Amino acid sequence: MTTIATTVTIRLVRTEEYERTGELTVRAYAHDYGDLSDGYLSSLRDVAARVRQGDVWVAVDPDGTLLGTVWVSRPNRALADVARPGETDFRQLAVAPEARGRGIGEALTRHVLDLARERGSHRVVMNSGPEMTGAHALYRKLGFRRLTEREGRIEVEPGRVIDLLAFGYDVAPAAALGAGQPIWTFEHVAYDDPRADTLRAEMDREVGPRYADRFEDVDPAEAERSARTFAVDPASIVATVLVTDAAGDPVGHAALRDLAHDGIRDLEIKRVYVHPRARGVGASRALLGELERLARVRGAARLILQTGDRQQDAVALYEKLGYTRIPIYEPYTAYAFSHCFEKHL
Numbered sequence: 001m002t003t004i005a006t007t008v009t010i011r012l013v014r015t016e017e018y019e020r021t022g023e024l025t026v027r028a029y030a031h032d033y034g035d036l037s038d039g040y041l042s043s044l045r046d047v048a049a050r051v052r053q054g055d056v057w058v059a060v061d062p063d064g065t066l067l068g069t070v071w072v073s074r075p076n077r078a079l080a081d082v083a084r085p086g087e088t089d090f091r092q093l094a095v096a097p098e099a100r101g102r103g104i105g106e107a108l109t110r111h112v113l114d115l116a117r118e119r120g121s122h123r124v125v126m127n128s129g130p131e132m133t134g135a136h137a138l139y140r141k142l143g144f145r146r147l148t149e150r151e152g153r154i155e156v157e158p159g160r161v162i163d164l165l166a167f168g169y170d171v172a173p174a175a176a177l178g179a180g181q182p183i184w185t186f187e188h189v190a191y192d193d194p195r196a197d198t199l200r201a202e203m204d205r206e207v208g209p210r211y212a213d214r215f216e217d218v219d220p221a222e223a224e225r226s227a228r229t230f231a232v233d234p235a236s237i238v239a240t241v242l243v244t245d246a247a248g249d250p251v252g253h254a255a256l257r258d259l260a261h262d263g264i265r266d267l268e269i270k271r272v273y274v275h276p277r278a279r280g281v282g283a284s285r286a287l288l289g290e291l292e293r294l295a296r297v298r299g300a301a302r303l304i305l306q307t308g309d310r311q312q313d314a315v316a317l318y319e320k321l322g323y324t325r326i327p328i329y330e331p332y333t334a335y336a337f338s339h340c341f342e343k344h345l
Helices: 015-033 038-045 047-053 104-119 133-142 194-215 220-230 283-297 312-320
Strands: 002-004 008-012 054-060 066-073 087-095 123-128 152-157 160-170 185-188 237-244 250-261 264-274 302-308 324-326 338-344
Touching: 008 104, 008 194, 015 038, 015 047, 015 054, 015 066, 015 087, 047 054, 047 312, 054 104, 066 104, 087 104, 104 123, 104 133, 123 133, 133 160, 185 283, 194 237, 194 250, 194 264, 237 264, 237 283, 250 283, 264 283, 283 302, 283 312, 302 312
Parallel strands: 087 123, 264 302
Antiparallel strands: 002 008, 008 054, 054 066, 066 087, 123 160, 152 160, 185 237, 237 250, 250 264, 302 338, 324 338
């Protein structure tokens, strides 16, 4: 989450803001391009579809007014063909017409550059239509350059063909690409291992702001109940796993806990976190696979987990790996934003 001049905040879009964000995108594009087909306008409104593929960020005023939005690829998961391995791409940068002149577009673009640096991308790229001259001026101001070798004519909607431009910003020197997939190593550690603590703190800094508004202005009793619900008792943890990269640096964390709930017991996956630079290249899949192996060794018939509606990246991962939705289970039943999953082993 990024804050601009202490007044405007850039954060991930919230579920309840999908419709408003879609309408903002439509208004911004209609303001710049005039008449657009119903099909194209429908795609601009469909924020839920964008969230399934990448991260949608929004710029908001303190009163919650949406000012702008941008769609950014997740690490190593390109949104468009313009991106190459090791690059971050973005699309649909849109600023509400009434919010222009405040630097919102520049702030959103700089936020994309910061995300790319954090995840270790060497370049940020995007396509842009020839008529988007205001955006082109912004990109030039920030140091983007044309990537003419990636440009060409495309049909953006039936009967409408444009010369699609490409721009890139070099964040860092391109790393040499190794052959094959990275090889991950697992370490089984105590829950209070300092490296595990560090990764959990990184997770809290990333995920906590997504839900902070839901725990504001609650009475002390409710705050205490929430703290108990989402706390993890180290005594209940039966396994803590770190995944390390080729250099031996820990880049991911997950744990299993023995949870008594709804009159039964299950092994529950907790605190799954992978550093942005290790996402999209198999670290999360490997980490969950190791948890599943450990659960089988312990004789578990299934694994369960809880996540939230503002972690669509996590939801997409679990669904891809064969986890299926189940009703919200204890102790999360009071939190309707919970998404709960199981996987039979």
